[in-house]
Amino acid sequence: MHDDPTLFSDGAAPAIDIGVPALELRGIGKRFPGVLALENVDLTLEPGKVHALMGENGAGKSTLIKILAGVYQRDAGTMRIHGRDVAIRSPRDSLRQGIKVVFQEIALINEFSVAENIFLEGHPTDRLGSIDWRKIRTGCAELFERIGFAIDPMARTGSLPVSQQQMVEIARALAHQASIVVMDEPTSSLTPKEVKLLFTIIRRLTALGIAVLYVSHKLDEVFEIADTVTVLRDGRHISTRPIGSHTDDSLIQDMIGRRIVDLFPRQRGAAGSRVALSVRGLSTTHKLSDISFEARAGEVVGFFGLMGAGRTELAKAIVGYDPISAGAITVDGRTLAPHNTAVGVGLGIGLLSEDRKVEGLMGELPMYQNASLASLGRFARHGFVDAGRERQAVQGFVDRFRIKTPSLTQKVKNLSGGNQQKVLIARWLMRGLKVIVVDEPTRGIDVGAKSEIFSLIDELAGAGLAVVMMTSEMPELLGLSDRIVVLAEGRITATMSRQDATQEMILNAAIGAKGRTSHEFRH
Amino acid sequence: MSSVTDRALGPPPVWRRLIGRQETAAFICLVALLVFFSLTADNFFSTRNFTNVLGQASLTLIAGIGCAVVFISGEVDISIGSLLATVALPLIVIMNDTNSLLLGVAGAMAVGLAVGVINGFLSAYLGINSLIVTLGMMFTLRGGVYLYTGQRAIADDAGLDSFIALSDGRLFDVLPYSAVIAIILLGVFVYVLRFRRFGRQIYAVGGNREVARLAGYDVRRVKFTCFVISSLLATCSGIILAARVGSAQHIAGLNFEFQVVAATVLGGVSLSGGIGSLGGMTLGVLILQFLSNGLRGLSLPTEWQLVITGAIIIAAVALDELKRRRAHGD
Structure with a gap:
């Protein structure tokens, strides 16, 4: 038998020495121009265990994953896999070392069948090196049957809904001879039923002695599946503790820390009373549902949300760039209709996109x-x-x-x-303009230049514009906003004035934490 | 490799689904052409005419394999027409000197290989747009041939039997040898594209470069190799063309690259990469070849051929685009 995928040989775990960590990172550092993305980060994955990696946006999770995947190269630190020092310079090296990364952005070839995508890292071949299509089909079908996964292996991948593509991406980790599986926000587009299936898959992986690094910002999931949690903040290692010793509060505390928000010297006066922008019951077919808020002249309304909360979607819908399925937008009392950007600009509302290029x-x-x-x-x-x-x-x-x-x-x-x-x-x-919508105004901007953008936004509001700011960065939100609105899963989960807001309240509303107080060891 | 013998194995569904797309339309178009000309043109429906057309099509077919491979990898190569003229020079000169077909072919292949390596290096490794690279190569080669030959052709003085057989010899007195070569090469590359990892890597790289890289493929090497394949196959076409005209000349293969590109696109191979099959390319080549053959049989002026060919290409691509839009729901 050639290239027999791990899962097919039932119970036959790859030869893994349980005593040695599957992966040991020591003092990992990574610098980008103007930004220190990671500094002196340690991480140890044990075989057969699920290790969660948590942190706010910009904490360094993605950078760390990309270093493991060979997309970036580390600037400092050592990496050991099963006790051996390794260098990973390309995705190919990463795969050779037995690391399989399941990316959040789906990494499948649309034109290929599901089955072929499952075996993308190495098509099974016969002795002459010819691709064994029968094995690809039956292998995929068996794999799906084993994990209770109802997708036609012959379907064209690009024709599947995103959530099923994500499941294919996850299932691919099983077909690959990996000893370390990294999952980056794997549930971001999954239905609850599929999340259950994902956890079954993860337990199957750990039963085979595979080490899983589970990157997520969803507390529920982490408490359910993880053995250990490491928290990163601002590119630094903050804590590594068994999940049982954590509560919702202690995790959130680790993620945001007790840092004092770099208070930005506010120049502008109080907001006016004239309502410049009014949004009522706005919904879109895919993401947003029933969004209502107002922004007054001279006011900065900050929208906070984690990855996938719907910030960019909202920004684009308000200005007429993306279609809406319900609701009304009025600028200075005049309704934005028909819903397009030409009318929007005519009324005086414009978007500062997160993607400048x-x-x-x-x-x-x-x-x-x-x-x-x-x-x-x-x-x-x-x-x-x-x-x-x-x-x-x-x-x-x-x-x-x-x-x-x-x-x-x-x-x-x-x-x-x-x-x-x-x-x-x-x-x-x-x-x-009368209303400006800014989406992640400081993304990709050097730390030093950020404060200049802050003062510019402050100036805009001071000049009487209503500013609607979408952000995933806490300092930006707290430093600039008059009012704070929190989005989660396309809905507004909290609205508060800046004075009343605390980081804990905001993050709680964004994560959808349910006030968990203590946890038993479950694993 | 026919789809019937593969029944037990089952062709990969990608292929099956692609057949459900533009290749089907191309096939219907070809059948309609054959029926139409059989009814209207004299001497069209005969074994002799069909094998003749196959022989004529073999140049485009062979180079078309390379063109399709490069397209599928997400690049383009339009230097092949000039390469046809270029490789005839070492071929004829060496044969005239040594009386050896083998040495002449080796010389031609060496030149073709060098051109492919340069195209591939500049496009795949330096990341220069391949349209520009091969456009530059097209002019450079054509100019080089001009400089060497001037206005006159360099005739094949050796007159080797084996070389002449490439132009008018027929297997079992039926199928032109050039068509036999084309069919063998087609078979080899159909196998490579469907049953070798390298073949699937070409599709993956053209389909989504970043995904292919994350799957551990050496994207640049795959693309580089495609350029080399394209140049070597065009060299084969160049050798057969030289045998037909019995000389090396500066106008050989003029506009040939556009014929090949037209046939390839007509057969459903996407310029944006990742989509297409050699079966489709073959259908595209046959449609254009039978069209020109049949129109000649109807004694229509050749100008009409150009107009009709152009219209068919635009119609085929527009139809495909419409279908794709409907499938994506906008």
């Missing part, structure tokens, strides 16, 4: 043209743009926002992330 900037064009894009009508004379007036107007914003650029004609792609963001803000201000 794709949805914001025209990288090859000069900086001044990027800034004036939405207001060309103002500079037009007889149908031609008066470049002199256009540049003059842009120069005004360059001075006001302290945009660092060698000249107005500099290609915008050559500016730093912070300055690109300022160009986009200038674009909307020039257009005369």
Whole structure:
């Protein structure tokens, strides 16, 4: 038999020495330009155990996973697998070392059948090296039957719903000869029934002596499946404890710490009383349901939510970019209808996208043209743009926002992330917006430049705009907002004023914790 | 490798599903063409005419395998037409010097290999857009041949029997040898694409480069190899073409790359990678070849051939796009 997948040889665990840790990371460090993503992180996985890795967005979980997967290379530290020092320089190295990473973004070939995707890392072959399609089909069918998984192995993968694709991705971990399985937020698009199936699969893996690293921010799941929990915060190792010694509170405490939010010196006065934006009963077909809120002129309303909570979806729906299935949006008393961005901009609502490169900037064009894009009508004379007036107007914003650029004609792609963001803000201000929706305004921006973006947002609100800010970063949320709204699973789970808000309240509402107080050892 | 003998094994469903797509339309189109011309054109429906068409199609078929492989990997190679003219030079010159077909072919293959390695290195390893790389290669090679030959052709003075047989010899007096070579190569590559890991890696790399990388595939090496395959197959076409015209000349294979690309796209091989089959490519080649053959039989001016061919290609691709949109629900 060739390439016999682990699961088919029932009970025949791979030769794993139980005494030696499956994976030992010591002092792992990783630096990106301007950001220290990981610093001196330790992690030990035992064979046959589930180790949960938790932390807020930006804590360093993804970076650590990508180092294990060979997508990034570590800058510092040692990595030992089953007691041997290893170097992982590519995804191929990672697979060779017996590590199988189940990514959150589905890593399957759409045009391939489900069965072929299961065996993507190595098609079973006969003695002559020809692919054994019969084995691929029967192997996949047997695997699915064993784990009680009802998907046609012959189905084209791309035709399956996302949740089933995610299950295929997870099942793939079983067909691979892995001794370490890493799962990154595996349940983000699963139904409750599928989550149960996932846990069955994980128990099967551990019964075979496989070490599982389970990355999640969902407390329920972690308490149900994990043996040990490691918490990261700001790229540092905070704690590693058996799950039984944790409570909801103690875990959340570890995740947010007792850090003092870098209080940002607020310049603007109190918000006005005029309602600039009103959203009533907004729903979309896929994610959002029954979202209602108001934003007043001069107010910053901060939306907080974890991965998959629906922040970006909400931002795009409010401005008319994505369709809505129910609800109404009014800007200064006028309804956004028909639902598209042209009407939105006409009413005075615009989006500062989280993805500047794709949805914001025209990288090859000069900086001044990027800034004036939405207001060309103002500079037009007889149908031609008066470049002199256009540049003059842009120069005004360059001075006001302290945009660092060698000249107005500099290609915008050559500016730093912070300055690109300022160009986009200038674009909307020039257009005369009343409401601006900002989605993750400081993503991909150097730590140093963040405070400049903060002060810019503060200035926008100070100038009388209503600002709706989507963020997954606590300091940003607490530092800038007048009011805080928490999203989870596409719904609003809490609304509070900044004065009343605490990190614990916010994270509780975002995670959907149910006030667990103590836990017994269950494993 | 026919689908009937595979019944027990079962073809991989991807293939079955792809057949359910543009290949089916191409097949129907081919049958309709054959029926139409059999009824309207004189001397169309005969073994002789069909084997002739196969012989004529063999150049496009052989190079089309390479073109399809490169397309499936998500790249393009339009240097093949110029390569046809280029490889004839070492072939004819060496044969004239040594009277050896084998040495001539080896020389041609060495040049083809070098071109493939350069294309592959620049596109796959340096990451330069392959359309630009092979466009540049197309001009460079064509110019090089011009410089060497000037306006005149370099004739094959050796006149080796084995070389001439490539142009007019027939297996059992029926099937042209060039068609036999094309069929054998097709068989080999159909096998590679369906039954070798490398073949599936080509589809995976073209389908989703990042996923392929995470699955441990060496994406750059796969793409590099596809360029080399494409150049070597185009070299085979170049050798057969040189045998047909009995010389090396600067206009050999002019616009050949566009014929090949047209046939490949017509057969349902996607320019964006990951989708397509050699069966589809073969159907595309046969449609265009029978079309030109049949229109000639109807004694329509050749200008009409160009117009009709163009219209069919656009219609086929538009139809495919419409189907895809409906399948995705918008």
